[in-house]
Amino acid sequence: MMLNQSKIPQATAKRLPLYYRFLNNLYLQGKSxxxxxxxxxxxxxDSATIRRDFSYFGALGKKGYGYNVEYLLxxxxxxxxxxxxxxxxxxxx
Numbered sequence: 001m002m003l004n005q006s007k008i009p010q011a012t013a014k015r016l017p018l019y020y021r022f023l024n025n026l027y028l029q030g031k032s033x034x035x036x037x038x039x040x041x042x043x044x045x046d047s048a049t050i051r052r053d054f055s056y057f058g059a060l061g062k063k064g065y066g067y068n069v070e071y072l073l074x075x076x077x078x079x080x081x082x083x084x085x086x087x088x089x090x091x092x093x
Contacts, residue, residue: 012053018043019053020076026069035066 022043026034036054040047054060054067060075061067 008056012056015045015049015053016076016080018045019050020073020080023069023073023076027073031069033066033068034072036061038066 019039022039023034036047036050039045039050051061057075057079060072
C-alpha cells in the first residue's frame with residue numbers, strides 16, 4: 001500500500017479494501033454518488049467511522065451531497081495500488 005502507516009491508523013487501513021470493493025460494486029451498478037449512511041448500512045461500519053476514515057485523506061465528499069463513487073473508486077484504487085494489472089502465470093503438474 002502507498003499509505004504512510006504512521007499517519008493512518010491500522011484499523012482504517014484494514015477497512016480500505018472493504019470500501020474499495022463496495023464502491024466498485026456501486027460503480028458497476030451505475031451509481032454516481034453514495035452517502036456515508038448508505039456505506040454504513042451496506043458494510044456494517046458506523047457512518048461516523050467512515051467519515052473519520054475518509055478524513056485522513058482530505059476532503060473526499062461534500063456535506064449534504066455525499067461521495068462521488070467514481071472519484072472515490074479511483075482514489076482508493078491508487079491508494080491501494082490497484083491501478084495496474086500484473087501478469088501472472090500458474091504452473092503445476
